[in-house]
Amino acid sequence: MNKKMMILSTLLTFSLLAGCGNANENAPANENNHTSGHGASHDQAGNQAENQADNHGGHGAEQIPVSDNLKASFAFASGSAKANEETEITVQITNKDGSPVNDFEVNHEKLLHLIIVNHDLSYFAHIHPDFKGDGKFTINNAFPAGGKYKMFADFKPVGGSTTTLSEWMDVEGKEGEHAAVTPDSKLVKEVNDKEIELALTSTKAKEDVTLTFDIRDAKTKQGINNLEPYLGAVGHVVILSEDAGQYLHVHPLDEKATGPKAQFATSFPKSGTYKIWGQFQHRGEVITVPFVVEVK
CATH class of the missing domain: 2.60.40.1930 (Macroglobulin (MG2) domain)
Incomplete structure (x- = not known):
């Protein structure tokens, strides 16, 4: 092999080794490593x-x-x-x-x-x-x-x-009467001298939806702006499908909010009837308010 051929062969070898090194750097270190997180x-x-x-x-x-x-x-x-x-x-x-x-x-x-x-x-x-x-x-x-x-x-x-x-x-014991889980015609409820109104940006399955609870004094209709933290947040929301097969536990967008509005973001996994429980605290008393909605 002449001198030119030896130099060309050496350069080609270094080039191949460098290419293998770059491929290894881009490969995952461990295929079994998985990551996860959670949000609202x-x-x-x-x-x-x-x-x-x-x-x-x-x-x-x-x-x-x-x-x-x-x-x-x-x-x-x-x-x-x-x-x-x-x-x-x-x-x-x-x-x-x-x-x-x-x-x-x-x-x-x-x-x-x-x-x-x-x-x-x-x-x-x-x-x-x-x-x-x-x-x-x-x-x-x-x-x-x-x-x-x-x-x-x-x-x-x-x-x-x-x-x-x-x-x-x-x-064990006598069962209560079975009541149908029926969507509410109006999303306004009165609980413990509070009037709570719920608004949803969407009632379609698999779409992002914001739930806004507006909490007012039932008599004066004035917004309550001194809600207290309940479990470290302005409120908590639990949502279940009619058959209790789909479960959502939703945390507020602004945990430090004090009212009168409390907002939560989620999405309904599939169409059907869902019951929503919002929980808030005011003057040491926990308020639990239920709503039923139809998701299409």
């Missing part, structure tokens, strides 16, 4: 789901939901619950292998939010069990009637994102 709301479909509607920043479709690796077991301490009797509820959070989860982040002032509704959504409770260690939370609650109740455990494990796990439970 999170939703749940079926028995187990991670927040999806709140991930406005977006993440790859290949992401493994945190809830795929977590389980929630709901039980009554005595083995059963009877209507109108105080009963201890136990919520056990475990990993997929059955080992208890012990590291939770404080999420709106609590480690776990427990939402309870009955079969026709006429009963609603938003309570906060105490953490006992070994993945176990407990709280006492009295159910107003017998029948089926769905429990939603809403929490955030350390290093994970907001997760909601749920289960239907049976309560």
